[in-house]
Amino acid sequence: AFYVLVILRVLKYVKLVHDVQRHAQELSSQKASQEHSDSVLNHVLKNIMVDSFNSVDLFFDGVGTEVLVEARDLMFRGMWWCRMREAILNVMRGTYTPAFTEVNLQEFARDLCKGRSKVSWTAPNVTVRLESLLCNIILDNAITNAIRHGCPNGPQVEVEVKLLDDNETLQFFVRNRAKRGREPLQKWTGDGRAP
Numbered sequence: 337a338f339y340v341l342v343i344l345r346v347l348k349y350v351k352l353v354h355d356v357q358r359h360a361q362e363l364s365s366q367k368a369s370q371e372h373s374d375s376v377l378n379h380v381l382k383n384i385m386v387d388s389f390n391s392v393d394l395f396f397d398g399v400g401t402e403v404l405v406e407a408r409d410l411m412f413r414g415m416w417w418c419r420m421r422e423a424i425l426n427v428m429r430g431t432y433t434p435a436f437t438e439v440n441l442q443e444f445a446r447d448l449c450k451g452r453s454k455v456s457w458t459a460p461n462v463t464v465r466l467e468s469l470l471c472n473i474i475l476d477n478a479i480t481n482a483i484r485h486g487c488p489n490g491p492q493v494e495v496e497v498k499l500l501d502d503n504e505t506l507q508f509f510v511r512n513r514a515k516r517g518r519e520p521l522q523k524w525t526g527d528g529r530a531p
Contacts (some may be wrong), residue, residue: 366429369425370425370428373429374421376424377421377424380476381417383480384411384414384417384451385414387410387451387452388411391403392404395407407451410451412450413476420472420473424473427473434470435469436465436467438464438465439463439465440461441460441461441462441463441506444459444468445458445459445497448479449495452479452493454490455483455494455495456492456493456494457495458494458497459497460497460498462499464499466506471508475495479493479495482511482512483512485518486512486513487513487515491512491513492512492513493511494509494511494512495508496511497509
């Protein structure tokens with residue numbers, strides 16, 4: 337009976353060690369997801385702050401007050417991103433639950449381009465069901481890259497939203513004037529294949 341009791345205690349101890357190790361791995365994975373999402377957020381906020389700073393700097397160089405409106409709009413976008421931290425963290429963890437809402441495409445495009453005076457947009461004046469958070473995360477990054485990596489003397493960034501004839505499929509286009517001498521980028525469809 338003594339040996340059985342010792343074996344049972346050893347088995348309980350082994351199970352306890354295993355449970356602690358599993359919990360430590362889960363915490364490590366959560367911490368890595370949090371660090372990655374904070375890194376994404378930090379990158380976005382850094383870009384917004386640089387653009388806002390440049391707008392204020394242009395005001396002090398005598399460009400005019402319209403650049404202060406752009407700086408204000410950029411700060412609005414920065415606050416929006418700060419509010420979205422938890423959602424970004426859930427996306428990185430793989431626990432995000434999509435939330436489709438009724439969205440007017442013109443309002444969506446206008447808000448997406450807010451604070452970006454050099455970005456033009458077109459979108460139909462229709463209301464659709466859209467997962468706007470994920471679309472904002474993806475499109476915001478695409479627009480920022482189009483501005484930063486386009487032609488230095490005016491990237492001429494255009495955002496176009498199309499509702500296809502089936503009234504169920506949306507297409508988002510982000511175009512810019514390319515930097516001279518740069519290889520053209522391959523088209524990307526989002527599903528890993530070239531169109």
